[in-house]
Amino acid sequence: MIFKHIVGHEDIIRHFKSSIEMGKVSHAYILNGEVDSGKKMLARVFARTLQCEEGGTEPCGKCQSCLQAETMNHPDIITVTHEKPDVISVEEIRQQLVESIGIKPYKSRYKIYIVPDAQLMNVQAQNALLKTIEEPPEYGVIMLLTSNIDKLLPTVTSRCMVLNTKPIRERDMLEYLVKELGLTEERAYFCLDFAQGNLGKAIKLAKNEEYSAIVDSVVNVLKKIHELDVDDLTTAVSHIEQFKLSIDDYMDLMMMWYRDVLMLKVTGNIDKLLFKQEYSTMKKQAGVMSYQDIEEKINAIARAKERIMVHANFDVTMELLLLTLKEN
Ligand SMILES: [Zn+2]
Numbered sequence: 001m002i003f004k005h006i007v008g009h010e011d012i013i014r015h016f017k018s019s020i021e022m023g024k025v026s027h028a029y030i031l032n033g034e035v036d037s038g039k040k041m042l043a044r045v046f047a048r049t050l051q052c053e054e055g056g057t058e059p060c061g062k063c064q065s066c067l068q069a070e071t072m073n074h075p076d077i078i079t080v081t082h083e084k085p086d087v088i089s090v091e092e093i094r095q096q097l098v099e100s101i102g103i104k105p106y107k108s109r110y111k112i113y114i115v116p117d118a119q120l121m122n123v124q125a126q127n128a129l130l131k132t133i134e135e136p137p138e139y140g141v142i143m144l145l146t147s148n149i150d151k152l153l154p155t156v157t158s159r160c161m162v163l164n165t166k167p168i169r170e171r172d173m174l175e176y177l178v179k180e181l182g183l184t185e186e187r188a189y190f191c192l193d194f195a196q197g198n199l200g201k202a203i204k205l206a207k208n209e210e211y212s213a214i215v216d217s218v219v220n221v222l223k224k225i226h227e228l229d230v231d232d233l234t235t236a237v238s239h240i241e242q243f244k245l246s247i248d249d250y251m252d253l254m255m256m257w258y259r260d261v262l263m264l265k266v267t268g269n270i271d272k273l274l275f276k277q278e279y280s281t282m283k284k285q286a287g288v289m290s291y292q293d294i295e296e297k298i299n300a301i302a303r304a305k306e307r308i309m310v311h312a313n314f315d316v317t318m319e320l321l322l323l324t325l326k327e328n
Helices: 010-021 039-051 064-070 090-098 123-134 170-180 185-195 199-207 211-223 230-241 244-267 276-288 291-309 314-326
Strands: 028-032 077-079 111-115 140-146 161-164
Touching: 010 039, 010 161, 028 039, 039 064, 039 077, 039 111, 039 140, 090 111, 090 123, 123 140, 170 185, 170 199, 185 199, 185 211, 185 244, 211 230, 211 244, 211 276, 230 244, 230 314, 244 276, 244 291, 244 314, 291 314
Parallel strands: 028 140, 028 161, 077 111, 111 140
Antiparallel strands: none
């Protein structure tokens, strides 16, 4: 991956390139933006470019440094990891960053640290980092990637070059999905609508091989939900079970169904619907459900999603959900 192949993010790429050209690379960056908006990709390509033996504004892709970076085996590009899912501890920042940045790069010009999910650093971890950001060694570059910059201390943010990722233009994304990933235009549109402009999310969905089957399944279940009796509900649950590994996407699509119904009820506008082809069914459902009904159903899906995330019983959770969705 090189800058030229990245979709969107022109401002950030221009900034990176001109800082290399002018020899003004910062010691500390914050890349701030939505989950899956391309922060990690930008940081990795920038790191590879900085370390490339050719010294250009793109990684050459051929030198030893580029090859090591590509296989994530570069000794001077360090990605900080954390054990607990919801916090980056002070020990982790000390051991993996603060204490090692003093040791000169193994073989490259820079020693680069990438900290994904930097918003998870607790206050102690951020304070531990502060001194390093204030007085970094000549060769040190730290890149904090965050989806919520408000979680970072002002003392940290004020010492970093802050770059915000912007949503990518729909036309560019569509072209990428069709040309690079070989999606049909219809499917590409669907993925983009679903991901609401977040290309990373759209690609994840596009690459999910079960994708079409999931969409079909959601449509089939929700289309007839009001006609299902108790036996049908049990059958539906065991049918949904085959998508257990993609249940996140499955439930997101269920939610989109009811967003569509709501949208149709509010605006009567068919253009903005994700499930355009189910227009007539949706119109019927929008006619019999009140605003409150629809909202309750969306909330019920969100709650069920949370329960499944904490490993509640799958069958019971889904059966209760379908019962709620069936109610009028
Ligand atoms: Zn190179």
